[in-house]
Amino acid sequence: MTEIKPHSIKFDLSHSESFWYKENLFINQILNSFHLLFPATxxxxxxxxxxxxxxxxxxxxINEIKGFIGQETKHANEHQKVWEVLKKDYKIDRLIESFSFFVKxxxxxxxxxxxxxxxxxxxxxxxxxxxKLASNENFFDKADPEIKKIYIWHIKEExxxxxxxxxxxxxxNSDYFLRASxxxxxxxxxxSISGTTIFVLSVQDKKIFQMEFYKDMFEVFFGKKYNLFENGLNEIKKYFEIGFHPKRVQYQEI
Ligand SMILES: [Fe+2]
Ligand SMILES: [Fe+2]
Known part of the structure; x- marks a missing residue:
């Protein structure tokens, strides 16, 4: 079994825009909210x-923890670089500050x-x-190639x-109720937090007033390609199973 270690990534956001996931407006807002929330989390x-x-x-x-820390520290740093792209269209400073305050x-x-x-x-x-959902090979078909690089790299390390x-x-502490709670x-x-962040971004860019926003939201939760409602529910149920254990997928395997 190979060790867990951080991988390097290079990207250039000089031509990237905040509306970068062209295929689905709602996914665009979800992934942008993650850029804001990932670093503090x-x-x-x-x-x-x-x-x-x-x-x-x-x-x-302890060695695995070191690898985990190396990877997550780099994720937090790289996602922060996308804030400059988002700042062209959104006021994000207060959102970020309040979330960091809440976490800390x-x-x-x-x-x-x-x-x-x-x-x-x-x-x-x-x-x-x-x-797992976003590692589907067609997921980033119409996405900005540079922001896609960040997400693919992050997905592999996750x-x-x-x-x-x-x-x-x-x-x-292997107590079941500690895990379940x-x-x-x-x-x-x-x-609640990703929902609020998506709401704030969508009010600011007025996407919340567009029919397409709701059509795409429905597609994300119930459509064939994403089916987040069913997939999400199944994954949450798995975590509550007594004998549950996550399964590592090594970086090179994806
Ligand atoms: Fe991460
Ligand atoms: Fe992680």
């Missing part, structure tokens, strides 16, 4: 796993390390689910380290 994951590594003795797992001062400050870990593991299950947070949680909180946070 991934820094939270890094802090949580860093703290957890001090409490465990399993050297193989509300979530991180109030949750115990074990519960932060459970939340991290559950949110990593969400990123794995989205990564699938590569998809087991790590779950394994660390199990090592520290982490998924409940992750689900509330994931949908």
């Amino acid at each position: 991934e820094n939270f994951f890094v802090d949580t796993l860093k703290e957890s590594s001090k409490k465990i003795n399993n050297q193989n797992l 001062k509300i979530i991180q400050k109030n949750l115990s390390l074990e519960y932060s870990l459970s939340l991290t593991s559950a949110l990593e299950h969400y990123t794995t689910m989205l990564a 699938l590569d380290h998809s087991e790590v947070a779950f394994k660390v949680l199990n090592e520290m 982490g998924m409940c909180l992750a689900t509330i946070l994931f949908f």
